[in-house]
Amino acid sequence: MPAAADIPKPALKRRKPNPWVRRFKSPIHNNGLFAAGTIPEGPRVIEYVGEKITKKESYRRAVERIDLAQRTGGAAVFIFELNSKYDVDGSVRWNAARMINHSCGPNCETRVVKGHIWIVALREIEPGEELSYDYGYDIEHWKEHPCRCGRPDCAGYIVRHDQRKKLKRLLKKQKKQSRAK
Ligand SMILES: [Zn+2]
Numbered sequence: 001m002p003a004a005a006d007i008p009k010p011a012l013k014r015r016k017p018n019p020w021v022r023r024f025k026s027p028i029h030n031n032g033l034f035a036a037g038t039i040p041e042g043p044r045v046i047e048y049v050g051e052k053i054t055k056k057e058s059y060r061r062a063v064e065r066i067d068l069a070q071r072t073g074g075a076a077v078f079i080f081e082l083n084s085k086y087d088v089d090g091s092v093r094w095n096a097a098r099m100i101n102h103s104c105g106p107n108c109e110t111r112v113v114k115g116h117i118w119i120v121a122l123r124e125i126e127p128g129e130e131l132s133y134d135y136g137y138d139i140e141h142w143k144e145h146p147c148r149c150g151r152p153d154c155a156g157y158i159v160r161h162d163q164r165k166k167l168k169r170l171l172k173k174q175k176k177q178s179r180a181k
Helices: 055-072 139-144 161-180
Strands: 021-025 031-035 044-047 051-054 079-081 086-089 108-113 116-121
Touching: 044 108, 051 055, 055 079, 055 086, 055 139, 139 161
Parallel strands: none
Antiparallel strands: 021 031, 044 116, 051 086, 079 086, 108 116
16 A cells, blocks of 8 residues: 555646746736746746637637627737647636737747746746746738737737738838828
């Protein structure tokens, strides 16, 4: 018989508080996650956890949420690409990483390591600094996702980094058209 201490405890859905981060009201949007102390460059700060779903289910949920966003002004979709077969729906209460906001100049990025999605620090983050990463939204739905990251180089909308030049041209064109009216 193994001693009681050797018997593994059942895995709990509620996770231990993460020592790297604290949750506070964010100047960007709702609640955000902030560095509890200095976070060095490189570590896996927090895992983006959630429900593992198929691409088909993922598409269904995304469409539903984009529709809701259009009606209510909420922007979050919370679905993350895991691999070619599955996505992760992070809109669950026990996923603290869902509170991390988008920024056009983020201090973190997401990395998929062995089937897990991690938020990784891109540089040293000072205590109290808000954590952010690039949500990487496609330009197709840019209008539904205005950005309030407050950076001087903010693109105005949450659009993935390599499409921001395209967005700039689009916004310029729109401005011209509205002036011509
Ligand atoms: Zn921005």
